[in-house]
Structure formats: C-alpha cells, structure tokens
Amino acid sequence: MPDSLMPFCAAPHQFLLDTALKADPRFRMGDETFLVLSDPAAVHAVLNGKFDDFEKGAMVEIPRTFLHDGIIMVEVPEWTDQQKMIAPQFAGRRMRQLEPVIADLVTRQIDTWAALPAGEPVDLLAATNRLVFDIVATGMLSITDPAVADAVFETLVELDSTESVRLHYLLKRFGGGQGGFGRSSYAQAIERMQRLAAAIADERLARATQPDDFVGGVMATAAFAAFTPERKRAFLTDQISTMLTAGYVTTGETLFWGLYLLAKHPAQQQRARAEIAANTTAMSGAVPFDAPPFLMAAFNESQRLYPAVWFLGRVARRDVRVGDIDIAAGTRVMxxxxxxHRTPTLWPDSDQYRPERFLPGxxxxxxxxxxxxxxxxxxxxxxxxLALMEISAVACMTLSRFELELVSDAPIELTGAFSMHPRDTVMVRLKPLA
Ligand code: HEM
Known part of the structure; x- marks a missing residue:
C-alpha cells in the first residue's frame, strides 16, 4: 500500500470519501493502516462493537492532548464509572434548568443583531460559536467572570482554527521526533486551556456550597466524594475541558451550517420561516425548544452534508471480522x-441540499x-x-426575526481541522423582517 500522507493532508474529507468508494478502502500513513467504512451496517457494527474488539485508542490522539482523561477519551472500565457520574447531568431536570439560560442568551444575541446598522454583515460562525459557548460556560459551569469566559473562548478559538488533523500527521512524520504538537502555537494554546480549566476546577473546589449545575451535580456524587483531593482536581479539570470543547464547537458549527445553507437556499428558508410562524409558541414570544418538522429536516440535511464531527473511528484491539470484512488488529477503522453521509449509493444526489429527503413521503x-x-x-x-434544544431555539428565533442572505455565493473550502468548518470567514446579512 503506498503512503497516503500527502493526498490525505491535501484534502482530508475528499480523500476519505474517495478511498471509501475504492474496492480496497484502506490506506496507510507511516506505519498506521486505516480502513474507511461506508456501509451503515459495518459502521454500526464497529461503533456498537464489543469494547474487547474496538477502542477509541489512537483514533483520539489529537483531542487527548487537551481532554486527557475526560469522558470522551477514556476506555472501559474507567468510562463506565465516569458515565454513571456524567450521564445524569444531561437528564431531563438539568435540561429544563438550562432552558431559561438558553432563552436569555439567544434573546440577547437576536437583540444584538437587530441593533446592527442596516445591511451590516456578520461573521455567522463566530456568533454561533460564542453563543453556544456562553450557554455551556454559564449554564453548565456557572462561570460568571467575563474575563475568564473571554480567555477560555479565545483559547478555544485558537485551538479550533488550527488545522490540527493535518498538523498532527505532518508533525508525526516531519516533526523531528518531538511527538505530539511539539512547541507549536497549538501546543501552547493546549497548555493555556489546561491552566484555565484547572483554575475553574480550583475555584469550584474552594467553594463552601456548589451551584446546582453540571459541576455541582458531578461533585455531589458518592464516587466523586471518594476521590483523593488530587484526583478530584484532575477529574474536574478534564471534564470541564471536555464540556467546553465538545459542548461548543460541535453545536456552534452545526448551527452555522444549518443557517448558512438556509441562507443559500431562499425557498427552503422561507418554508422554514412559514412553518415557524404557524407555530404558536414561537409567535407568542416564548423560545421554542422543539424544532418543527421542516426545520428539523433542514438541520438533518445540513448535518448530513457538514457533520461537525467528521474524524471519527475506532482502533481494532485484535483481529476482528465485521460482515465480510477482515480487520487486522491495530487498524484505525474510520x-x-x-x-x-455522502456515499452516493445511500443518498441520491448526495452532494445536493435536499431537506425534503427527511420528510415523510x-x-x-x-x-x-x-x-x-x-x-x-x-x-x-x-x-x-442539549444540542437539539439549542438548535431549535437559535434557528427558530433567528428565522422568525431575520431574512438571511449570503454576502458571497463563492464555494466553501473546508479546513483540515478536527471539526468541520470553512477555511474563510462566511459573512451573512441578517435583514430584520417587517
Ligand atoms: C450538534 C452538536 C453535537 C454533535 C454533532 C456531537 C457529536 C458527537 C459525536 C459524534 C460523539 C461520539 C464520538 C465517538 O463515538 O467517538 C459525541 C460524544 C460526546 N459528546 Fe457530543 N456532539 C454535539 C454536542 C454536544 C454537547 C452540547 C455536549 C455537552 C455539552 C457534548 C458532549 C459529548 C460528550 C461528553 C461525548 C462523549 C460521550 C461518551 O463517550 O460517553 N456533545 N458527540
């Protein structure tokens, strides 16, 4: 198998898609072999596979540098213990607690946009990212100091804007054996993020009483009470980094792509708006937390075309057979x-935006x-x-107040970052509706 480092780094998304459609959908970078799956049954067999067969392992080398032992990174049995502490923090009562936080922050964002001079375009992704960051920072972590929130947000923006997937594989090959991200500015941003998360954890550990939020819920568990002081600090630091990272860029980008594609397709935008207008909750001024069907279809379609998490997979822990595919131990299974989402045999007109494909009939x-x-x-x-609540609230409120118009219709180029975002800033005009 020839080495695919250069073609992969040149256009990682397209490279994976092209490889998946080959008779032998494997490729090699250095001594690592990758297998790209495009059959839903095989994908589900791997992601639902036994923990003895597949692990996250080396597939998460990139986020491990800053999420350490947070819940996204760890394997069983550690994951099982963490999940018991963390999953309840996403249950119904906690989500209902977040509704007023989301409503307040979304309303403030809408008011900010409404106050802009007529015709002034906005950097839509920057706005959606900051909005969902504030929801997590305020609602889940009770960060009240604006200087702390700004410092964390700026660091996360720096991490996201680095082409970390490209950088990781290029440094692995040409980095002079330093390992990781060496002394790059990306590595420095990781260290800064680590310090900021640890400071937030320290501030919580020093409090006599805890707010009733995500962190407070985790700290109230018997498992947390049994940790040593060092373990408490490390555990909280890693989970705070995890929530700030996993909870913001994914949702911010999903909102961006959904609204961007509606701006690009005025007929579908108008259909979504008419449906929201017919929804009495939205019309009465309350923030809606359940997207109506066409809007949901539009966001399913934008997540199909631009899934925020595109670099996803597992490592085979031993030789495994999935359907009729033999997977050798150590293979990175993409x-x-x-x-x-773009495999043509699964999706007619796979590159076309067609929200209707998700509607009944x-x-x-x-x-x-x-x-x-x-x-x-x-x-x-x-x-x-939580992400679906945020998507509904932001999209319904935005579409019912503004007509979205792209400043430029130029095609979008994707970056080689860990999440899915455009290389260049996309400006959108939000024209207040009469
Ligand atoms: C549209 C928004 C989101 C998308 C597309 C998304 C996507 C994903 C995906 C694909 C995974 C599975 C990773 C794997 O199997 O290796 C995942 C896991 C996870 N996500 Fe999200 N996510 C979103 C929003 C959020 C939010 C809002 C939070 C929290 C505030 C969050 C926290 C997590 C955590 C903690 C995990 C790890 C779960 C575990 O391993 O048990 N995500 N996410």
Missing part, C-alpha cells in the same frame, strides 16, 4: 459521518442508520438533547 426514503452526526452506540453523544 466510521466518518462525512463519508457515510420522500421519494427515496432515508436508508436506515445512515445518518450519524451524533455517533451511535454506548459512546454516542451524551449532549445530543
């Missing part, structure tokens, strides 16, 4: 939502298990419910 019903923006199986996204 279960990329980007690949699955569509001419080509969506193939079962072919849409996985939140992953699947035991390790699927624990924050999905």
């Amino acid at each position: 279960c990329s939502p980007y690949v699955l 569509a001419s080509h019903p969506v193939a079962p298990r072919s849409l996985i923006p939140f992953g699947t199986g035991m390790r699927a996204c624990v924050g999905r419910g």
